[in-house]
Every structure is written in C-alpha cells, then in structure tokens.
C-alpha cells in the first residue's frame with residue numbers, strides 16, 4: 289500500500305474552515321465542548337491508512353522515515369490535535385515491543401494496530417510522576433499484578449496493555465514488562481475507569497487502570513526481567529519526537545488564525561497586519577514557528593543518523609518546540625485580543641482558546657518541563673567533554689532535506705548519550721562556513 293501524503297490527507301478531509309465539515313475546526317470546537325472523542329475523524333483517518341504511519345513495514349505498516357511521519361501527523365493535527373491520541377498513543381507500546389517483544393507478541397500487536405486498535409502503555413503512577421524508580425505497581429512472584437496506573441492513553445478501549453511493573457526492590461533493574469490482552473483477563477481483575485479529565489485535549493481516552501491480583505499468563509512477560517525501565521525510557525524518545533508534530537500542528541493553526549484576522553481587520557485606514565505592533569508580533573510568531581519546524585525536522589532526521597545520541601536531541605528539540613509554541617500562541621493571542629478567548633463567533637470557529645489549552649497538555653504528555661530539562665542537563669557534561677570527531681556526512685544527512693536517510697534502527701537508541709555526537713561536533717565548522725556575523729551566535 290502506498291504511503292499517505294499530507295496533500296492527499298488535506299484533500300480527503302476537506303476545507304477545515306467549512307463549518308459543516310465533520311473534519312473541520314467547527315466540529316473540533318463542538319467536540320471539545322462536549323468532551324468527546326474524535327470518533328468520526330479517527331475512523332476516517334484509519335480508512336485512509338493514517339494510523340499506519342508509525343508502524344514498521346514488517347508489521348504491515350507504512351513507516352518510511354520520521355521526517356515523513358512528522359510532516360503527515362503535523363498536517364492532521366492542524367485540524368484537531370486529538371487525532372494524535374486518537375490514532376497514535378500506541379506508538380510507545382509498539383516501540384517497546386519492537387525493542388524487546390517476542391515474535392508472537394510483535395505479531396499480535398501488529399495485528400491489533402493494523403486494524404486500527406490500540407495497545408496502551410501503562411508506566412506512570414499518580415504518586416510518583418517522573419520519579420519512576422519509586423513506582424509501586426508490582427508483579428508478584430505468583431504472577432499477579434497489583435496497584436494502580438493513571439493517565440493511560442487509550443486505556444479504556446485498548447485491546448492490549450503493556451504494563452511496567454516492579455519485580456525487584458531497588459534501582460533501574462527492578463522493573464519488568466508484561467503484555468496483557470484485556471479480553472483474556474478474568475472478570476473483576478482489571479478495573480478500567482476514566483482518568484481525571486483534562487483541560488485541553490478534552491475527550492481523549494485516558495484511563496486509570498487498577499490491577500486487583502490480575503493474573504499474568506506465562507507468555508505475557510516481555511523480554512527479560514529487569515529491563516523494562518531501560519526499554520521504556522528509550523521508547524519515550526519516539527513519543528517525544530512525535531509529540532512535536534502535535535505542537536507544530538497547534539502552532540501552525542494559531543498563527544494562521546491570527547494572520548487571517550489581522551489581514552481582514554482594520555484600525556482606522558490601516559489593515560491590522562500592517563500596523564507596526566501587530567506586524568512585529570505576527571512576524572516573531574511566524575519566525576518562532578519556522579524555528580520550531582526546523583528543530584523538529586532536524587530531530588526527526590537525526591534519529592535515523594545518530595540514534596545513539598538521540599536521547600539528547602529528543603529532549604532539546606521537544607523543549608525548543610514547546611517553548612516556541614507557547615511564545616507564538618501568546619503573540620498570536622495578543623493580536624486576536626478578545627477573539628482569542630471566545631468559544632464561538634470568533635475566527636476559526638472559536639478554535640483558538642482550545643489551541644491554548646491543548647498546547648499545555650502536549651507539553652507534559654511525556655514528561656514535565658523540569659524533568660525534561662534535568663535529563664538534558666545531566667547529559668551535557670558527556671557531550672561537551674566528548675571527543676567524537678565531526679562527521680560531515682552525518683551533518684549533511686541530517687540537515688539537507690533531500691539527502692537520503694539511513695533506515696530507523698530503534699535498537700540503536702540509548703538511554704544516555706555516551707559522548708558520541710558527530711553532528712554536534714560539526715557545529716563549529718558549520719558556523720565558520722556561515723556568512724560573516726551569522727555564525728557568531730553559534
């Protein structure tokens with residue numbers, strides 16, 4: 289099956305500004321008002337094969353490269369970022385299974401995901417957040433699960449769930465993973481209830497999972513005991529990467545709504561878009577969007593070229609994109625003024641206020657801001673003291689958008705950069721090659 293392109297997707301979903309379009313802005317605002325899952329939109333995306341964009345070809349997917357997937361998802365997220373949780377939350381469980389699942393487990397997951405189903409990922413616990421080493425959900429020696437996970441994406445509807453549970457007492461090696469098929473769990477042993485509702489991305493399926501001595505079949509253990517946390521931390525890099533597509537989709541629509549408004553609105557005889565202050569705010573917002581796109585696209589290409597150092601790339605790109613998105617939403621909002629807070633009768637059918645809330649949720653989908661920055665800062669000494677020589681070919685592959693990319697190899701992802709970043713080492717030469725003055729900031 290051929291790969292879906294953003295252009296085909298746009299054509300298929302129709303004009304987002306058409307208030308009667310079930311896949312447009314007005315429909316997204318209406319769903320938000322009702323806390324409603326985007327059933328119809330996601331079903332259409334599944335019919336179009338959109339949900340296969342991150343699945344490897346061996347799984348019957350359409351994945352080619354992360355830069356292509358990022359661009360496709362970004363274009364869908366411009367209408368409603370909820371399409372991402374709606375169709376892609378399983379990316380983390382899928383990546384974990386690619387990294388250490390048995391052939392049978394991979395085949396089963398592929399079967400579920402190809403048909404538009406979901407494999408949920410249950411790691412986070414309310415009491416522990418980013419302090420994963422203190423998580424309590426336990427896989428007992430009698431092979432039962434006990435405890436509670438929260439904010440499990442697609443946890444209410446998932447056909448299977450990948451659970452990270454404690455099997456030891458201390459340290460990162462104290463956690464193992466199991467893959468459970470929900471319809472094989474005996475009645476009453478797994479309670480799935482809606483998680484606390486969110487202010488943005490309303491209506492997406494987030495669950496609290498309560499394990500009541502849930503029996504775990506022998507073949508449910510994924511990989512070896514003790515390796516689950518390492519695998520989960522590696523797989524989170526893929527989520528971090530694709531979450532940027534969500535931020536960019538939101539950011540793109542925010543800037544467009546503000547620009548459209550400023551083009552049509554006049555103050556006196558001057559179009560708002562020409563008045564100095566609005567012009568500056570919109571210019572900076574558009575520049576922030578370009579910068580965010582450049583960071584995300586470089587990261588999406590970088591994961592193919594230097595996966596060993598991607599633990600740093602994912603964190604830094606995500607931070608840049610989240611901050612740039614916040615900044616440009618604020619600037620666009622000041623131009624829209626009152627219309628930035630209206631839930632109806634405003635540009636984009638009142639979508640802007642939803643974009644503001646959605647953006648705050650994307651920011652914490654994988655980790656809180658500080659946890660993200662801490663992981664980044666912790667790796668800086670290795671990077672700055674590393675002795676890896678610059679690799680011109682690697683620099684070219686990442687930053688020349690028409691350069692071919694090597695295949696994505698998740699097995700080469702690492703938890704921490706270990707001093708090997710031949711692209712970063714190429715930065716001084718690249719800066720020197722820039723025209724006078726431009727390279728000084730680097």
Ligand SMILES: Cc1cc2nc3c(=O)[nH]c(=O)nc-3n(C[C@H](O)[C@H](O)[C@H](O)COP(=O)(O)OP(=O)(O)OC[C@H]3O[C@@H](n4cnc5c(N)ncnc54)[C@H](O)[C@@H]3O)c2cc1C
Nearest residue numbers: 409410411412417418439440441652653654655656658659
């Ligand atoms: C839409 C959505 C979908 C999600 N989907 C899933 C899912 O499918 N599966 C899943 O398992 N989880 C999921 N999550 C949970 C997500 O991973 C957590 O929200 C994320 O890890 C942040 O957790 P936290 O804010 O509770 O905790 P923390 O990151 O611990 O933050 C709490 C506070 O502690 C501070 N803090 C954290 N670490 C430190 C430190 N070392 N030193 C000082 N201060 C610190 C932070 O700055 C913050 O102020 C989802 C969340 C959302 C919003």
